[in-house]
Amino acid sequence: MKKILDSVLDNKRLTKDNAIELFLNTTWTEMVQAAHQKRVQLNGEKYASYTVFKTLNYTNICKINCNYCGFKYSEDSKDAFVLSLQEIEEIAKDCKANNINQVLFQGGVNPNLTLDYYLECLNIFNKKYNLHVRGFSPVEFIEFAKKIFNIKISDLINKFKTAGLGSVPGSSAEIMTPEMRKFLSPHKPSAQLWCETMKNIADANLQSSSSMIIGSNETVTDIVQHLDYIRTLQDKTGHINSFILWTWQKQTNFPVRHVSGVEYLKTLAFCRLYLDNIKHIEVSVLGLGKEIGEIALNCGADDISSVVINEQVLNSKGLTTIQESEELIKQAGYIPLLRDFNYKKKESP
Numbered sequence: 207m208k209k210i211l212d213s214v215l216d217n218k219r220l221t222k223d224n225a226i227e228l229f230l231n232t233t234w235t236e237m238v239q240a241a242h243q244k245r246v247q248l249n250g251e252k253y254a255s256y257t258v259f260k261t262l263n264y265t266n267i268c269k270i271n272c273n274y275c276g277f278k279y280s281e282d283s284k285d286a287f288v289l290s291l292q293e294i295e296e297i298a299k300d301c302k303a304n305n306i307n308q309v310l311f312q313g314g315v316n317p318n319l320t321l322d323y324y325l326e327c328l329n330i331f332n333k334k335y336n337l338h339v340r341g342f343s344p345v346e347f348i349e350f351a352k353k354i355f356n357i358k359i360s361d362l363i364n365k366f367k368t369a370g371l372g373s374v375p376g377s378s379a380e381i382m383t384p385e386m387r388k389f390l391s392p393h394k395p396s397a398q399l400w401c402e403t404m405k406n407i408a409d410a411n412l413q414s415s416s417s418m419i420i421g422s423n424e425t426v427t428d429i430v431q432h433l434d435y436i437r438t439l440q441d442k443t444g445h446i447n448s449f450i451l452w453t454w455q456k457q458t459n460f461p462v463r464h465v466s467g468v469e470y471l472k473t474l475a476f477c478r479l480y481l482d483n484i485k486h487i488e489v490s491v492l493g494l495g496k497e498i499g500e501i502a503l504n505c506g507a508d509d510i511s512s513v514v515i516n517e518q519v520l521n522s523k524g525l526t527t528i529q530e531s532e533e534l535i536k537q538a539g540y541i542p543l544l545r546d547f548n549y550k551k552k553e554s555p
Protein backbone atom coordinates (compact mmCIF):
# COMPACT_ATOMS: atom_id res chain seq x y z
CA MET A 207 0.00 0.00 0.00
CA LYS A 208 2.99 2.26 0.57
CA LYS A 209 3.56 2.36 -3.19
CA ILE A 210 0.02 3.62 -3.81
CA LEU A 211 0.26 6.22 -1.02
CA ASP A 212 3.64 7.41 -2.31
CA SER A 213 2.28 7.79 -5.82
CA VAL A 214 -0.70 9.84 -4.56
CA LEU A 215 1.72 12.11 -2.71
CA ASP A 216 3.67 12.34 -5.95
CA ASN A 217 0.52 13.80 -7.55
CA LYS A 218 -0.54 10.63 -9.35
CA ARG A 219 -4.29 10.20 -9.41
CA LEU A 220 -5.92 7.27 -7.56
CA THR A 221 -7.81 4.96 -9.90
CA LYS A 222 -11.07 3.48 -8.68
CA ASP A 223 -9.49 0.02 -8.33
CA ASN A 224 -6.42 1.34 -6.49
CA ALA A 225 -8.64 3.36 -4.22
CA ILE A 226 -10.74 0.37 -3.17
CA GLU A 227 -7.57 -1.63 -2.51
CA LEU A 228 -6.11 1.25 -0.54
CA PHE A 229 -9.20 1.71 1.62
CA LEU A 230 -9.43 -1.98 2.44
CA ASN A 231 -5.76 -2.59 3.18
CA THR A 232 -4.51 0.58 4.85
CA THR A 233 -4.65 1.28 8.57
CA TRP A 234 -6.34 4.46 9.65
CA THR A 235 -3.05 5.88 10.93
CA GLU A 236 -1.31 5.32 7.57
CA MET A 237 -4.26 6.89 5.78
CA VAL A 238 -4.45 10.01 7.94
CA GLN A 239 -0.67 10.55 7.82
CA ALA A 240 -0.74 10.52 4.03
CA ALA A 241 -3.83 12.75 3.94
CA HIS A 242 -2.14 15.25 6.23
CA GLN A 243 0.80 15.43 3.84
CA LYS A 244 -1.62 16.01 0.98
CA ARG A 245 -3.32 18.75 3.00
CA VAL A 246 0.05 20.42 3.52
CA GLN A 247 0.83 20.16 -0.21
CA LEU A 248 -2.49 21.80 -1.14
CA ASN A 249 -3.09 24.25 1.70
CA GLY A 250 0.17 24.65 3.62
CA GLU A 251 0.56 23.96 7.32
CA LYS A 252 0.01 27.39 8.77
CA TYR A 253 -3.73 28.07 8.54
CA ALA A 254 -7.05 26.36 9.08
CA SER A 255 -10.21 28.22 8.13
CA TYR A 256 -13.72 28.75 9.45
CA THR A 257 -16.74 30.70 8.36
CA VAL A 258 -19.85 32.21 9.95
CA PHE A 259 -23.32 31.78 8.52
CA LYS A 260 -26.94 31.51 9.48
CA THR A 261 -29.25 28.80 8.18
CA LEU A 262 -32.72 29.86 7.11
CA ASN A 263 -35.41 27.19 6.99
CA TYR A 264 -38.13 28.95 5.00
CA THR A 265 -40.40 25.90 4.77
CA ASN A 266 -40.40 22.34 6.10
CA ILE A 267 -42.97 21.05 3.62
CA CYS A 268 -41.45 18.57 1.20
CA LYS A 269 -42.92 16.10 -1.26
CA ILE A 270 -39.79 14.02 -1.83
CA ASN A 271 -40.16 11.89 1.30
CA CYS A 272 -36.59 10.62 1.80
CA ASN A 273 -36.58 7.61 4.11
CA TYR A 274 -34.19 9.09 6.68
CA CYS A 275 -35.55 12.64 6.88
CA GLY A 276 -37.04 13.96 10.10
CA PHE A 277 -37.28 17.55 8.83
CA LYS A 278 -40.07 17.19 6.24
CA TYR A 279 -43.79 17.54 6.88
CA SER A 280 -46.78 17.16 4.61
CA GLU A 281 -48.69 20.36 3.92
CA ASP A 282 -51.66 19.28 6.07
CA SER A 283 -49.52 18.60 9.14
CA LYS A 284 -49.97 20.89 12.14
CA ASP A 285 -46.19 21.28 12.31
CA ALA A 286 -45.78 22.37 8.68
CA PHE A 287 -44.71 25.96 8.06
CA VAL A 288 -43.82 28.48 5.37
CA LEU A 289 -42.23 31.76 6.41
CA SER A 290 -44.03 34.83 5.09
CA LEU A 291 -42.07 37.47 3.17
CA GLN A 292 -42.51 39.75 6.16
CA GLU A 293 -40.87 37.15 8.43
CA ILE A 294 -38.11 36.67 5.86
CA GLU A 295 -37.44 40.40 5.88
CA GLU A 296 -37.28 40.46 9.71
CA ILE A 297 -34.63 37.70 9.61
CA ALA A 298 -32.59 39.55 6.98
CA LYS A 299 -32.75 42.71 9.09
CA ASP A 300 -31.66 40.76 12.15
CA CYS A 301 -28.68 39.24 10.26
CA LYS A 302 -27.55 42.70 9.20
CA ALA A 303 -27.88 44.05 12.74
CA ASN A 304 -25.76 41.16 14.06
CA ASN A 305 -23.06 41.38 11.40
CA ILE A 306 -23.97 38.07 9.78
CA ASN A 307 -23.23 38.37 6.07
CA GLN A 308 -24.00 34.89 4.80
CA VAL A 309 -27.20 32.87 4.83
CA LEU A 310 -27.82 29.26 3.85
CA PHE A 311 -31.36 28.74 2.50
CA GLN A 312 -32.62 25.28 3.40
CA GLY A 313 -36.14 24.11 2.72
CA GLY A 314 -38.02 21.24 1.17
CA VAL A 315 -39.53 20.74 -2.25
CA ASN A 316 -42.80 22.51 -1.45
CA PRO A 317 -45.13 22.29 -4.47
CA ASN A 318 -47.24 25.24 -3.31
CA LEU A 319 -44.62 27.99 -3.30
CA THR A 320 -44.56 30.28 -6.32
CA LEU A 321 -41.55 31.34 -8.35
CA ASP A 322 -42.19 34.91 -7.18
CA TYR A 323 -41.87 33.80 -3.55
CA TYR A 324 -38.32 32.49 -4.14
CA LEU A 325 -37.31 35.48 -6.24
CA GLU A 326 -38.59 37.90 -3.60
CA CYS A 327 -36.77 36.01 -0.78
CA LEU A 328 -33.51 36.26 -2.74
CA ASN A 329 -34.19 39.88 -3.56
CA ILE A 330 -34.76 40.78 0.10
CA PHE A 331 -31.62 39.08 1.37
CA ASN A 332 -29.26 40.01 -1.39
CA LYS A 333 -30.45 43.20 -3.08
CA LYS A 334 -32.07 44.86 -0.08
CA TYR A 335 -29.71 43.77 2.71
CA ASN A 336 -26.58 42.87 0.74
CA LEU A 337 -26.17 39.37 2.20
CA HIS A 338 -24.59 36.44 0.37
CA VAL A 339 -27.23 33.78 -0.17
CA ARG A 340 -26.11 30.20 -0.64
CA GLY A 341 -29.12 28.09 -1.28
CA PHE A 342 -31.18 25.27 -2.68
CA SER A 343 -29.55 22.12 -4.11
CA PRO A 344 -29.37 20.34 -7.46
CA VAL A 345 -32.39 18.24 -6.45
CA GLU A 346 -34.47 21.31 -5.66
CA PHE A 347 -33.58 22.90 -9.01
CA ILE A 348 -34.53 19.70 -10.85
CA GLU A 349 -37.86 19.36 -9.04
CA PHE A 350 -38.76 23.07 -9.15
CA ALA A 351 -37.94 23.39 -12.84
CA LYS A 352 -39.40 20.17 -14.20
CA LYS A 353 -42.33 19.43 -11.96
CA ILE A 354 -43.44 22.77 -10.47
CA PHE A 355 -42.52 25.77 -12.68
CA ASN A 356 -42.19 23.94 -16.00
CA ILE A 357 -39.09 25.76 -17.23
CA LYS A 358 -35.58 24.71 -18.17
CA ILE A 359 -33.26 24.04 -15.21
CA SER A 360 -30.64 26.42 -16.62
CA ASP A 361 -33.26 29.19 -16.99
CA LEU A 362 -34.38 28.71 -13.40
CA ILE A 363 -30.81 28.87 -12.10
CA ASN A 364 -30.23 32.09 -14.04
CA LYS A 365 -33.46 33.63 -12.72
CA PHE A 366 -32.40 32.82 -9.15
CA LYS A 367 -28.94 34.22 -9.81
CA THR A 368 -30.34 37.46 -11.19
CA ALA A 369 -32.59 37.76 -8.12
CA GLY A 370 -29.59 37.42 -5.77
CA LEU A 371 -28.48 33.80 -5.40
CA GLY A 372 -24.72 33.87 -4.70
CA SER A 373 -23.75 30.17 -4.62
CA VAL A 374 -25.28 26.70 -4.34
CA PRO A 375 -24.40 23.88 -1.94
CA GLY A 376 -23.76 20.57 -3.69
CA SER A 377 -26.01 18.82 -1.23
CA SER A 378 -28.71 16.16 -1.70
CA ALA A 379 -26.06 13.79 -3.04
CA GLU A 380 -25.63 11.49 0.01
CA ILE A 381 -24.11 8.41 -1.67
CA MET A 382 -24.75 8.46 -5.39
CA THR A 383 -25.04 4.85 -6.46
CA PRO A 384 -28.36 3.45 -7.71
CA GLU A 385 -28.52 0.93 -4.82
CA MET A 386 -27.94 3.56 -2.14
CA ARG A 387 -30.28 6.04 -3.86
CA LYS A 388 -33.01 3.42 -3.81
CA PHE A 389 -32.36 2.67 -0.15
CA LEU A 390 -32.08 6.27 1.09
CA SER A 391 -34.15 8.43 -1.22
CA PRO A 392 -35.99 6.45 -3.89
CA HIS A 393 -37.83 9.54 -5.17
CA LYS A 394 -34.77 11.72 -5.65
CA PRO A 395 -33.38 12.26 -9.16
CA SER A 396 -30.49 10.07 -10.32
CA ALA A 397 -26.78 10.73 -9.83
CA GLN A 398 -26.49 11.52 -13.53
CA LEU A 399 -29.13 14.25 -13.33
CA TRP A 400 -27.54 15.58 -10.13
CA CYS A 401 -24.20 15.92 -11.98
CA GLU A 402 -25.83 17.53 -15.03
CA THR A 403 -27.50 20.10 -12.78
CA MET A 404 -24.22 20.82 -10.99
CA LYS A 405 -22.79 21.48 -14.46
CA ASN A 406 -25.69 23.91 -15.14
CA ILE A 407 -24.85 25.64 -11.85
CA ALA A 408 -21.19 25.96 -12.91
CA ASP A 409 -22.24 27.24 -16.36
CA ALA A 410 -24.18 30.01 -14.59
CA ASN A 411 -20.87 30.92 -12.93
CA LEU A 412 -22.06 30.01 -9.45
CA GLN A 413 -19.61 28.33 -7.13
CA SER A 414 -20.49 25.27 -5.12
CA SER A 415 -19.42 22.61 -2.63
CA SER A 416 -19.73 18.84 -2.36
CA SER A 417 -20.43 16.28 0.31
CA MET A 418 -20.94 12.65 1.25
CA ILE A 419 -22.85 11.03 4.12
CA ILE A 420 -21.72 7.75 5.68
CA GLY A 421 -23.23 5.54 8.35
CA SER A 422 -25.77 3.56 6.38
CA ASN A 423 -25.38 0.44 4.20
CA GLU A 424 -22.72 1.93 1.94
CA THR A 425 -19.81 -0.23 0.80
CA VAL A 426 -16.30 0.93 -0.10
CA THR A 427 -17.27 0.54 -3.76
CA ASP A 428 -20.23 2.90 -3.19
CA ILE A 429 -17.93 5.44 -1.52
CA VAL A 430 -15.42 5.32 -4.37
CA GLN A 431 -18.15 5.61 -7.02
CA HIS A 432 -19.62 8.63 -5.22
CA LEU A 433 -16.23 10.33 -4.97
CA ASP A 434 -15.57 9.56 -8.61
CA TYR A 435 -18.78 11.33 -9.71
CA ILE A 436 -17.59 14.41 -7.83
CA ARG A 437 -13.99 14.28 -9.12
CA THR A 438 -15.15 13.80 -12.72
CA LEU A 439 -17.58 16.70 -12.39
CA GLN A 440 -14.88 18.91 -10.94
CA ASP A 441 -12.54 18.05 -13.85
CA LYS A 442 -15.22 19.50 -16.15
CA THR A 443 -16.25 22.54 -14.11
CA GLY A 444 -13.68 23.51 -11.46
CA HIS A 445 -16.52 25.22 -9.55
CA ILE A 446 -16.42 23.06 -6.39
CA ASN A 447 -14.49 24.76 -3.62
CA SER A 448 -14.78 22.14 -0.94
CA PHE A 449 -15.93 18.73 0.20
CA ILE A 450 -17.45 17.89 3.57
CA LEU A 451 -17.98 14.45 5.07
CA TRP A 452 -21.13 14.01 7.15
CA THR A 453 -22.49 11.07 9.13
CA TRP A 454 -26.15 10.13 9.33
CA GLN A 455 -28.03 11.18 12.43
CA LYS A 456 -30.96 9.14 13.65
CA GLN A 457 -34.08 11.20 12.88
CA THR A 458 -36.72 8.59 12.03
CA ASN A 459 -37.05 4.80 12.30
CA PHE A 460 -34.69 4.55 9.34
CA PRO A 461 -31.67 2.47 10.47
CA VAL A 462 -28.38 4.31 10.75
CA ARG A 463 -25.23 2.92 12.33
CA HIS A 464 -22.74 4.51 14.68
CA VAL A 465 -19.64 5.78 12.87
CA SER A 466 -16.65 5.71 15.21
CA GLY A 467 -14.11 8.54 15.30
CA VAL A 468 -11.56 6.23 13.68
CA GLU A 469 -13.89 5.31 10.80
CA TYR A 470 -14.80 8.95 10.26
CA LEU A 471 -11.18 10.13 10.22
CA LYS A 472 -9.99 7.30 7.97
CA THR A 473 -12.80 8.00 5.48
CA LEU A 474 -12.18 11.75 5.61
CA ALA A 475 -8.47 11.14 4.94
CA PHE A 476 -9.34 8.82 2.06
CA CYS A 477 -11.55 11.54 0.55
CA ARG A 478 -8.64 14.00 0.82
CA LEU A 479 -6.47 11.60 -1.18
CA TYR A 480 -9.09 10.74 -3.82
CA LEU A 481 -10.35 14.26 -4.48
CA ASP A 482 -7.08 15.63 -5.82
CA ASN A 483 -8.86 18.44 -7.68
CA ILE A 484 -10.83 19.85 -4.74
CA LYS A 485 -8.77 22.22 -2.67
CA HIS A 486 -10.54 22.24 0.68
CA ILE A 487 -11.75 19.42 2.90
CA GLU A 488 -14.11 20.35 5.74
CA VAL A 489 -14.68 18.40 8.92
CA SER A 490 -18.26 18.33 10.16
CA VAL A 491 -17.77 19.76 13.65
CA LEU A 492 -21.51 20.32 13.72
CA GLY A 493 -22.15 16.58 13.43
CA LEU A 494 -19.03 15.04 15.00
CA GLY A 495 -18.14 17.53 17.73
CA LYS A 496 -15.10 19.53 18.77
CA GLU A 497 -12.67 16.69 19.61
CA ILE A 498 -12.98 15.02 16.21
CA GLY A 499 -12.90 18.48 14.64
CA GLU A 500 -9.58 19.25 16.24
CA ILE A 501 -8.01 15.90 15.27
CA ALA A 502 -9.38 16.08 11.72
CA LEU A 503 -7.40 19.24 11.03
CA ASN A 504 -4.32 16.98 11.19
CA CYS A 505 -5.91 14.16 9.17
CA GLY A 506 -6.53 15.91 5.85
CA ALA A 507 -9.11 18.59 6.70
CA ASP A 508 -8.24 22.29 6.55
CA ASP A 509 -11.62 23.86 7.49
CA ILE A 510 -14.17 23.37 10.28
CA SER A 511 -17.33 24.55 8.45
CA SER A 512 -18.47 26.58 11.47
CA VAL A 513 -19.91 28.82 13.03
CA VAL A 514 -23.46 27.72 12.11
CA ILE A 515 -26.21 29.87 13.59
CA ASN A 516 -29.77 28.56 13.91
CA GLU A 517 -29.18 24.97 12.77
CA GLN A 518 -32.53 23.14 12.95
CA VAL A 519 -32.17 20.15 10.64
CA LEU A 520 -29.48 18.35 12.63
CA ASN A 521 -28.81 17.89 16.32
CA SER A 522 -25.89 20.25 16.46
CA LYS A 523 -22.69 19.50 18.36
CA GLY A 524 -21.26 22.56 16.68
CA LEU A 525 -19.65 25.81 17.62
CA THR A 526 -21.74 28.84 18.33
CA THR A 527 -19.18 31.64 18.51
CA ILE A 528 -16.16 32.91 16.60
CA GLN A 529 -14.08 32.63 19.79
CA GLU A 530 -14.87 28.91 20.10
CA SER A 531 -13.93 28.34 16.44
CA GLU A 532 -10.66 30.18 16.73
CA GLU A 533 -9.83 28.38 19.98
CA LEU A 534 -10.42 24.97 18.38
CA ILE A 535 -8.19 25.83 15.41
CA LYS A 536 -5.41 27.13 17.66
CA GLN A 537 -5.62 23.99 19.83
CA ALA A 538 -5.07 21.95 16.67
CA GLY A 539 -1.92 23.94 15.94
CA TYR A 540 -3.06 26.37 13.25
CA ILE A 541 -3.72 30.05 12.78
CA PRO A 542 -7.47 30.63 12.29
CA LEU A 543 -8.48 32.24 9.01
CA LEU A 544 -11.96 33.61 8.45
CA ARG A 545 -13.28 32.80 4.98
CA ASP A 546 -16.56 33.31 3.16
CA PHE A 547 -18.77 30.69 1.49
CA ASN A 548 -16.63 30.79 -1.66
CA TYR A 549 -13.33 30.51 0.18
CA LYS A 550 -12.20 34.03 -0.31
CA LYS A 551 -9.93 34.36 2.69
CA LYS A 552 -10.81 37.41 4.69
CA GLU A 553 -8.44 37.84 7.56
CA SER A 554 -6.36 36.13 10.21
CA PRO A 555 -6.22 37.56 13.73
Ligand code: SF4
Nearest residue numbers: 268270271272275314
Ligand atom coordinates in the same frame (compact mmCIF):
# COMPACT_ATOMS: atom_id res chain seq x y z
S1 SF4 B 1 -34.00 15.28 2.86
FE1 SF4 B 1 -34.62 17.12 1.76
S2 SF4 B 1 -35.55 16.34 -0.13
FE2 SF4 B 1 -35.49 14.61 1.31
S3 SF4 B 1 -37.49 14.66 2.35
FE3 SF4 B 1 -36.05 15.82 3.63
S4 SF4 B 1 -36.34 17.95 2.99
FE4 SF4 B 1 -37.20 16.64 1.38
